[in-house]
Amino acid sequence: MNVKKRSSGFSLIELVITLAILTVLTSISYPSYNQHFENVRKTSAQGDLIELSAFMTRYYSENYSYQTASDGNPTLPMTESPSQGTKYYNLTVVAQDQSYVLTATPKNGQGSDRCGTLTVNHSGVKTAKKNGVIVEGCW
Numbered sequence: 001m002n003v004k005k006r007s008s009g010f011s012l013i014e015l016v017i018t019l020a021i022l023t024v025l026t027s028i029s030y031p032s033y034n035q036h037f038e039n040v041r042k043t044s045a046q047g048d049l050i051e052l053s054a055f056m057t058r059y060y061s062e063n064y065s066y067q068t069a070s071d072g073n074p075t076l077p078m079t080e081s082p083s084q085g086t087k088y089y090n091l092t093v094v095a096q097d098q099s100y101v102l103t104a105t106p107k108n109g110q111g112s113d114r115c116g117t118l119t120v121n122h123s124g125v126k127t128a129k130k131n132g133v134i135v136e137g138c139w
Contacts, residue, residue, distance in 0.1 A: 038113045045081040045089040045104040046139065049120045052076055052091060052102050056122070066095040066122065089118075098122075114138075 010018075059074050060066050068074055073095045080087040081104060088110040092103050104118040115138035116130030128138035 038110060041082070041088040041110055042113055042115055042118070042138070045091075045118055046126075048078060048081040048083070048089075048091060049102050049104055049118060049126075052078070052093070053120055053124070056093065056095075056100050056102070065097050066100045067097055 055077060056066060056074070063069075066074070073093050076091060076093055079091050081089040081091055086108060088108050089104040089106055092105070094101050094103070099122045101119055101121045106113060106116065114130060115128040115135050118126070118128050118138065120126045126139040128135045
């Protein structure tokens with residue numbers, strides 16, 4: 001009597017092929033995953049810059065100047081973006097009597113974003129610069 005025992009489970013070659021497929025899928029999707037989060041962080045910083053622009057407008061309407069009485073920059077209600085969690089941008093202002101420039105400078109791994117430093121001024125002009133070169137399509 002010859003009874004064949006049927007084996008169950010996966011062979012080593014099947015496991016290796018599955019692992020290879022998963023590795024390829026991961027290597028394709030990971031950069032897209034990172035880029036998505038960079039875009040989310042950038043959008044948050046852009047929203048914070050717009051909010052700070054509204055703050056500067058209110059400041060001007062109360063003080064008739066964007067500068068403080070001692071000719072300095074006003075204290076911003078937030079200096080980092082996002083307001084909660086890990087901070088990915090420093091928010092600063094450089095104010096003159098009749099103008100200002102708000103800047104969001106990337107940090108903590110956000111520096112690889114193609115848009116780099118984001119700015120908005122008193123006229124609402126929005127720019128993005130990476131390594132001193134203006135980058136289009138970031139706003």
